[in-house]
Amino acid sequence: MDKNQWSAFKLRVNINSDIQTAYRAIATAEGLESWFLRKALFKDPKGKSKEPSSLLAARDTYEWYWHGYPDSVVEKGTILKANGQDVFAFTFSLKCPVTITLYKDVGTLIVELLENDLPTDETSMMNHFVGDSRGWIFYLTNLKSVLEGGLDLRNKDPKLTNVITA
Secondary structure: OOHHHHOOEEEEEEEOOOHHHHHHHHHOHHHHHHHOOOEEEEEOOOOOEOOOOOOOOOOOEEEEEOOOOOOOOOEEEEEEEEOOOOEEEEEOHHHOEEEEEEEEEOOEEEEEEEEOOOOOOHHHHHHHHHHHHHHHHHHHHHHHHHHHHOOOOOOOOOOOOOOOOO
């Protein structure tokens, strides 16, 4: 198998939503907390905290926390691109870029996630290609659920661990 096949993955989900609503769900702290994160903290390039409802911008930095994990499990990174409409990109695990693009296909909204520049050594392939893609499959499904009907599928009980919903 060509190692380059392990350096990136792309996932797509169709969502019955308008692009503006979906963009706010991926590009604001309050939006991200509705389907993805327990807590999302953002600062502008000057270090000033951003309001939960404000749109994020390139060069903003973040701290992300998940349900089912203690505060010691935190992801820190940078927003790479936020065009205010349909593209939002950020660094993720190992500082690899993740780009979320919103567009119409066959008359429906598609949310497409691309994570790339993943290392291709055996450990990284399992932890990041396999692990990250599994996580993103759940969270994109949860984004669809939240935007289409309001049902949040995440496990929020900190005593319940090692489940696919956290």
